[in-house]
Amino acid sequence: MLQRPALACLILLLAACASEPPKPIAPVVPPRPAPVVKPVAPVEQALPAHMRELRGSLQTPPPGSEVEMALLVVDERDRPQQLLGSLKLAGDGQALAFRLPFNPEYFPVGARVELRARISQSGRLILRLPPQRVTQAVTRDFGALSLVSAP
16 A cells, blocks of 8 residues: 555656756846937948039928928929939938939930929928029039928
8 A cells, every 4th residue: 555655656756857847937127228329420422423413401301201302304384394313311300411413414405403302291291492403414512401381
């Protein structure tokens, strides 16, 4: 009679040793906030020799806004006729630098060419850049350009 309980204990002891050990309970540690990483200024890429560019900055497009810029050939009724270059940027509430490359070979002689920009937020047009006349197919720095309310 003593053998059966001892045999049962031995089997239970072997079964306990054969199973996986319980996983340790890790202490609860609150997650650390991600470190704030400031965006690095974009590396200025060299412009190919055959290209030209328009440079400058737009004064304070609101944070979260979408900025669309275009270099356009415009007819006498202010209607765009040809796109020579474009770019999209995101407004961050500070002066927004831009570099708009274009190919001078496509720049029409004697036509009216303008740099235009529109700023929208949540799909609604909120600001625009008054048209800036471009008379020559050369690299040009516009400096700081002010935006006006969109009609």
